[in-house]
Amino acid sequence: MEEIRFVAAGGALGAGIDEVALTEAMTGRPHFIACDAGTTDAGPYYLGSGQAAFARESVRADLRTMLTASTRANIPAIIGSAGTAGGDVHVDWTLDIIKELVEELGVSIRVAVIYSEQSKDFIAELLEEDRIVALDAAPKIDVETVRRSTRIVGMMGVEPIQRALSQGVDVVLAGRCSDSALFAAMPIQMGFPEGLSWHAGKVMECGTLAAERPGPGVLFGTITRDEVTVRGIGRDVRCTPSSIAAHSLYENGDPFLFVESSGVFDLTKSTYAAVDERTVRIRGTGFHPAETYTVKLEGATLAGYSSLTIGGIRDPFIIRQLDDWLERVEMRIHESVRELLNGVLEREEYKLAFHLYGKNGVMGSFEPPAEQLPIEIGLVVEVLAPTQEIANTIAKLCRQPLLHTSIPEWIGGVTTFACLHNPSHIERGPVYEFFLNHAAIQDHEGEFFRHEYVELAPRELLASTLGD
């Protein structure tokens, strides 16, 4: 094989796939289509709750487009980090959609399903065996933290995908997976250079976000023995040396070294050159194999239940003494919680946060000192408590202090807060936290990821086969 060709159908399964661009890309005879379906960037809620960030309808529409193209061309479709977080429930949710589509499209396919959820007992064991390594800025964990948690997944590299591909499947549906590995798996399996294969994956996994003006379209990648080319397909989708170089360092703390399970790909000597106005050539990316194979872990734990109150302040007298006013409001809230939930809730069992939009709502402590007072303040009061009922109670207890905490300038009763909603509090439900930034040392392949192979065919076809 002189070269391997592939398509990044979109930046995220569910964000929309440009069918026209994909049809054009298919004329380039790709060897596979891939699309990333998840990220931690959507937040810990999805890993914790088992839900997906995208609507089922959006994911279904994108899978339909992708499977239509891949089955017609008889090439594998590779989907990773299913259902946003890649837990078993997320994988099954996505598989369920694929089953519906098999019926609808009237195609028969073989699907490799790769599960990546880790049992808490297993991770606790690894911890005791000293096989868990803390990564940069990792929180402290112990066996208790692990056992208390809600869900843990391991992030697969190229190997589990390669194993699935070697079975000649039509679809690889992977749980939590390195985004770049989705694209690097087949090229590396075919013997193309590892560094270039990973680099291609890194720049293509976000779809057209790597182009000069991100928008509808797809990316087409080609890897040869010594280079990668990435072409933007779609009306305004141009990949330029500058856009591809810039996207290479997107979302990674280090712009040169990218850590994966099997090693580190190294962009220190990478070069970017224009092939034409929408295509870029990458050369020089290296790869340093890891001495120890590791699997990155992600975990979510229930933090509690939340309720909100949203409103605003317009009175310039209050705004000029906002911190002081807020301190008095907060004190009154804590006092009433202490009085009314006496014996039910200790002070350290709940949290209050005040987000002051117009002052430092977006940046918090990073906000530089302001030169002038804002005209109005948007205030979001957030409560975190051990149960939803208590969170709601505390949110209700916020109302009176917000509405009627007077300032010395006014003599007589004044309403100091504009409530946005009625009722003024909003129930948010359970909220989760990421509690792992760790990697596990792998002992043998298959220890972290489980493969299942599913034959899917439309019911009508199945019935006729069984009848034979």
Place this chain on the structure above:
Amino acid sequence: MVLSDYARLIRSKNAGPFLLTFDVIFDNSDSFRKIQQSGALSTKAFASMYRCDESQVKFYECENALAFKFTIPRPTVQGVFGDPDLHGGQQYAPLMNLPVLDS
């Protein structure tokens, strides 16, 4: 002049749930080099602007991407109660106003 007069893109983003990364990207090597030589971008300048500990700031100069990068631990882990910016995407604004190349 300020940094946003020269850069083609200034952005911030989570680098995983525990790190926050800032990119300053130029469209020509001339601007990149001028800013590089001016010394306006440094761990010290960043730490004082974002009022964080200089030892926590990692600073990279990427000539092949005509880019500078700063990476720091997130002030709160992504999505933890009180985190005001889930994606870390709106933390770059102060960098835009960094004075550079004062003649």
